[in-house]
Amino acid sequence: MTATIIDGKTIAAQLRGKIATDVAHLNAAHGIVPGIAVVLVGADPASEVYVRTKAKAVAEAGMRAIDKKLPVTTSEAELLALIAALNADPAVHGILVQLPLPPQIDSHRIISAIDPGKDVDGFHPLNVGRLASGLPTLAPCTPLGCVMLAKSVRPSLAGLEAVVIGRSNIVGKPVAQLLLMENATVTVAHSKTHDLPAVCRRADILVAAIGRPEMVRGDWIKPGAIVIDVGINRVPGKEGKSKIVGDVAFAEAAQVAGAVTPVPGGVGPMTIACLLLNTLRAARALNGLPALNL
Numbered sequence: 001m002t003a004t005i006i007d008g009k010t011i012a013a014q015l016r017g018k019i020a021t022d023v024a025h026l027n028a029a030h031g032i033v034p035g036i037a038v039v040l041v042g043a044d045p046a047s048e049v050y051v052r053t054k055a056k057a058v059a060e061a062g063m064r065a066i067d068k069k070l071p072v073t074t075s076e077a078e079l080l081a082l083i084a085a086l087n088a089d090p091a092v093h094g095i096l097v098q099l100p101l102p103p104q105i106d107s108h109r110i111i112s113a114i115d116p117g118k119d120v121d122g123f124h125p126l127n128v129g130r131l132a133s134g135l136p137t138l139a140p141c142t143p144l145g146c147v148m149l150a151k152s153v154r155p156s157l158a159g160l161e162a163v164v165i166g167r168s169n170i171v172g173k174p175v176a177q178l179l180l181m182e183n184a185t186v187t188v189a190h191s192k193t194h195d196l197p198a199v200c201r202r203a204d205i206l207v208a209a210i211g212r213p214e215m216v217r218g219d220w221i222k223p224g225a226i227v228i229d230v231g232i233n234r235v236p237g238k239e240g241k242s243k244i245v246g247d248v249a250f251a252e253a254a255q256v257a258g259a260v261t262p263v264p265g266g267v268g269p270m271t272i273a274c275l276l277l278n279t280l281r282a283a284r285a286l287n288g289l290p291a292l293n294l
């Protein structure tokens with residue numbers, strides 16, 4: 001079998017197009033320009049790439065980007081003061097604090113200080129609880145993107161066996177919640193799971209969010225399964241350059257799976273599109289406008 005390659009770049013571009021249309025309407029009808037503040041503490045080169053990519057997508061969607069770059073020596077009190085200012089700023093509808101943060105800053109304390117209505121990452125404990133309770137909420141962007149990509153090839157996930165590898169608060173746990181809301185039968189695997197390959201072979205939908213380059217092999221995959229690869233791993237490439245690979249051995253997976261996402265060009269672009277979607281949703285909700293159906 002040769003798998004369908006799920007084209008995250010194109011699906012993300014389509015979603016960004018729909019978002020741009022609604023943003024234009026929001027501006028014309030209500031004079032609102034959705035604004036997203038992206039806070040980067042320190043000068044991590046990989047994070048700077050994300051911040052740049054995000055800024056471009058934000059501008060193209062007709063939104064306003066408020067980029068805040070702070071030195072790596074920033075104290076927790078200084079970052080809390082910035083968040084209080086962004087919470088109070090009516091031009092800011094979304095706040096994203098790039099993780100990880102330097103060790104002198106407690107990331108739980110920072111996330112809890114963000115106005116839950118502006119928490120476009122969906123990491124605030126209130127939004128985490130709402131997601132777990134099945135209430136409407138701002139859901140984390142990468143998990144939202146994963147489920148949209150799976151549904152692009154299989155519109156109903158009801159009754160399917162889903163296996164998520166990884167239990168982080170930013171990917172593994174929320175993607176499991178979203179798959180459960182789609183009525184999948186969900187297993188969450190992690191580093192203590194016994195016989196991971198056998199657990200994975202049960203999956204009709206396999207989500208890999210591990211952070212280990214090409215760990216998932218072809219013979220871990222049930223023939224015909226949908227494979228969503230969240231991993232972003234920088235490894236040595238040709239001529240001393242580095243390249244990015246996922247958590248799945250892509251060439252092997254493509255021989256066995258029914259559909260598979262590439263890295264790059266899969267989940268990453270969807271994460272950014274879903275960040276714009278959450279910012280648009282937040283801007284509407286903060287202005288008392290009805291929810292969208294995008």
Ligand SMILES: NC(=O)C1=CN([C@@H]2O[C@H](COP(=O)(O)OP(=O)(O)OC[C@H]3O[C@@H](n4cnc5c(N)ncnc54)[C@H](OP(=O)(O)O)[C@@H]3O)[C@@H](O)[C@H]2O)C=CC1
Nearest residue numbers: 142166167168171190191209210211230231232267268271
């Ligand atoms: N494309 C995108 O938009 C995004 C991509 N990413 C990428 O996704 C990957 C995962 O990110 P994140 O969730 O933050 O990572 P974390 O490091 O927070 O979590 C990794 C998870 O994988 C599990 N794990 C680690 N090693 C193994 C193993 N050998 N066998 C089974 N499970 C294992 C860990 O288990 P345990 O809990 O037991 O330690 C943990 O639950 C990374 O490559 C990251 O760069 C992340 C966010 C967004």
Ligand SMILES: Nc1nc(=O)c2c([nH]1)NC[C@@H]1CN(c3ccc(C(=O)N[C@@H](CCC(=O)O)C(=O)O)cc3)C=[N+]21
Nearest residue numbers: 050097098099100121232244264265266268269271272
């Ligand atoms: N508060 C917070 N929220 C996050 O959502 C968050 C974060 N912190 N910290 C870092 C991770 C990682 N992350 C990515 C987003 C987009 C791509 C992306 O667009 N990737 C492209 C390009 C990859 C490349 O070539 O550089 C792709 O996969 O095709 C990757 C990774 C969001 N994260």
Ligand SMILES: [Mg+2]
Nearest residue numbers: 100168170211
């Ligand atoms: Mg991480």
